[in-house]
Amino acid sequence: MEAQEKKNKAFDPCPTIPVSKDEFDEWCKPWHAALVVKFLGKKVGLGFMEQRLTRDWVKKGKINVIDMDRDYFLVHFSDEEDYSHALLDGLWMIAVHYLIVQRWRPFFLTSESTVKKIAAWFRIPNLPIKLYNHRFLWQVGSAIGTMLKIDRATSIHSRGRFARICVEIDLTKKLVPRISVLGSTLNIEYEGLHLICFQCGKYGHRSDQCSEVAVRVEGSPKDGNVETPVEEKEGQPEGSITGDLAIQSKCANQGVNCVDQAPADFGPWMMVKRSLRKKKTEKI
Known part of the structure; x- marks a missing residue:
């Protein structure tokens, strides 16, 4: 009878494998001490990645680096301090390319096409001393993203x-780009993110390459609006203007007004600028 039931059972091309929540949580525990990493715009091998991460991240324990699909690497840490150092003390740059560092999450490759998360530091310049409060700063961080850490010096x-x-x-x-508190507006500066679009406010391209907001110029003979893309060229002399400034200059030379070329919501203040150290002159 049982044999006949099995024979008559319809074929299932995608059988469901039962896994309880308790079982799944238990299987995930070893990977809570792991990070998912990927280079922005560069492919590297497992050996290179393991060597560089061991040099930069390992202080006390050991790491195990596993190469995954889509140029991702899974890094498992044996020491909690090494894990915190890797996650919180970035941004990390290797071979002139930024490294995306994410906390491990189940099925991270499934959602990789739509989610690109990174641990990043940001600054609030000229913050009034009365607001140097742990609770307030934590609220600010929670408004910007998922709160991780406040700099001890802060x-x-x-x-x-x-x-x-x-x-x-x-x-x-x-x-x-900004926060508002007690009637005052304070700028936000992001460390290490040097490719922010001042048109759409996203990371990864410049304003003249933005596909979301077209740069329009008044005075087109057809409809009054024409696009004026400006490409950055390698090897430009120092002091040359590019991006938004180049668009503005081009509009001025043509005697027309640029419309929506620099939204007030976003701007260069969002990127931390490296201070140039003055060379000390020897006293005679």
Whole structure:
């Protein structure tokens, strides 16, 4: 009878394998001490990745690097401090390319096409001293992304020029350019993100390459609006203008007005600029 039932049972091309939530949670536990990493715009081999991450991240324990699909690597840590160092002390740059560092999550490759998260530091310049409060700074970080850490120097008020906070942000979404508190507007500066579009507010391309907001110029003989893309060329002399400034200059030379070429919501203040150290001159 049982044999006949099995024979008559319809073929299932996709059988469901039963897994309880408790079982799944137990299987995930070993990977909570793992990070998912990927280079932005560069492919590297397992040996190179393992060598560089061991050099930069391993202080006390060991790491196990596993190469995954879509140029991702899974890095498992034996020491919690090494894990925290890798996640929180970035951004990391290897071979002049930024490294996306994400906390491991189940089925991360399934959602990889729509989610690109990275741990990033941002600053709040000229923050009033009365707002150097752990609770307030935590609220700010939560408004920018997923809160991770407040810089210790910020917490003890020793960094008087700006507050510094680490959050996990989604690079496919717009970056928050400002915050408002007690009637004042304070700018947000992002460390290490040097490719922010001032048109759409996203990371990964410049304004003249933005596909979401077209740059329009008044004075077109056809409809009054024409696009004026400006391409950046390698090897331009120092002091040459590119991007938004190049578009603005081109419009001025043509005697026309640029429309929507530099939205007020986003701007160069969003990128932390490296301070140039002056060379010391020897006293005679």
